[in-house]
Amino acid sequence: MQAGKVYLVGAGPGAPDLLTVRGLRVLRRADVLVYDRLVDRRLLDEAPRRALRIFAGKMSGHHSREQEEINALLIDQARRGRRVVRLKGGDPFVFGRGAEEALALARAGIAVEVVPGVSAAVAVPASAGIPLTHRGLSSAFAVVTGHEDAGKAGPRVDWARLATAVDTLVVLMAAGNLPRIIHQLLTHGRSPETPIALIRCGTTRDEETVTGTLGDILERAGGLRPPVTAVIGDVVTLRDSLGHSGQGLAGDDMLRSGRRAGRGVYDRVQRRAAWGRGPATTSPSSISGRSTWR
Numbered sequence: 546m547q548a549g550k551v552y553l554v555g556a557g558p559g560a561p562d563l564l565t566v567r568g569l570r571v572l573r574r575a576d577v578l579v580y581d582r583l584v585d586r587r588l589l590d591e592a593p594r595r596a597l598r599i600f601a602g603k604m605s606g607h608h609s610r611e612q613e614e615i616n617a618l619l620i621d622q623a624r625r626g627r628r629v630v631r632l633k634g635g636d637p638f639v640f641g642r643g644a645e646e647a648l649a650l651a652r653a654g655i656a657v658e659v660v661p662g663v664s665a666a667v668a669v670p671a672s673a674g675i676p677l678t679h680r681g682l683s684s685a686f687a688v689v690t691g692h693e694d695a696g697k698a699g700p701r702v703d704w705a706r707l708a709t710a711v712d713t714l715v716v717l718m719a720a721g722n723l724p725r726i727i728h729q730l731l732t733h734g735r736s737p738e739t740p741i742a743l744i745r746c747g748t749t750r751d752e753e754t755v756t757g758t759l760g761d762i763l764e765r766a767g768g769l770r771p772p773v774t775a776v777i778g779d780v781v782t783l784r785d786s787l788g789h790s791g792q793g794l795a796g797d798d799m800l801r802s803g804r805r806a807g808r809g810v811y812d813r814v815q816r817r818a819a820w821g822r823g824p825a826t827t828s829p830s831s832i833s834g835r836s837t838w839r
């Protein structure tokens with residue numbers, strides 16, 4: 546039997562209609578769909594009815610044994626001659642362990658194709674009205690993980706060098722370690738007046754943004770639960786004067802999923818564009834405090 550192929554597909558940052566056109570095309574031809582926890586379930590309806598759907602979210606913790614189970618599953622399904630879509634949140638190669646899966650597949654002699662996704666690292670700040678670069682405010686940004694295993698081998702985030710090296714810092718997996726991250730930044734020279742935004746469930750209807758400074762964000766944030774992206778730097782202040790670009794396309798009527806041709810997410814996006822009904826705009830909210838843009 547001829548081996549199948551595995552497609553590592555980025556599902557985008559949250560709103561299902563931020564999947565790429567190529568990603569959707571591949572998804573609609575899947576025999577097997579292996580998906581992660583942060584993938585919007587409405588995307589599952591875009592796969593053919595006959596496709597096998599396997600949730601890998603529980604397995605995809607930080608334990609290498611669990612990752613090995615996912616690798617083995619992908620290899621096994623491909624060896625059965627199937628077209629396997631591995632659907633991962635955001636972009637598969639940004640803190641998604643996508644490269645580990647691609648390497649395991651390549652070692653097993655399985656064909657792999659990567660379909661890039663819209664990463665939360667850039668899309669979530671944009672959805673909250675925060676540009677990562679802006680003339681006069683920021684000419685560089687870095688994306689780092691806020692979550693590192695204590696016993697992790699290999700390179701670690703070098704907070705000492707990073708704290709003042711770039712204008713804008715984007716921290717993924719920021720929720721659990723926020724006090725430690727802020728302590729590191731302040732210890733290594735970033736001002737307590739530096740603006741910060743914490744964005745939860747960005748690009749979705751549940752998007753919630755808390756803003757403040759490195760000095761006071763811990764009091765403001767309360768217990769924001771994941772998924773949270775942190776943006777640190779002066780660009781956060783632009784949120785005050787920029788309109789909302791957010792969740793118009795994630796509205797209820799758009800995303801009630803249909804499985805027949807012409808009724809999927811992508812088709813509804815196209816229909817809405819044709820009708821000239823773009824995303825709604827709202828007035829920007831205050832730089833300080835908690836607000837939810839809908």
Ligand SMILES: C[S@@+](CC[C@H](N)C(=O)[O-])C[C@H]1O[C@@H](n2cnc3c(N)ncnc32)[C@H](O)[C@@H]1O
Nearest residue numbers: 559635636639641664665717718746747773774
């Ligand atoms: C394991 S990383 C995977 C990142 C993903 N590969 C990407 O490119 O977006 C998961 C982290 O991404 C961020 N994230 C993903 N979706 C998000 C969302 N809708 N809103 C805010 N942060 C999000 C959070 O920091 C979350 O902890």
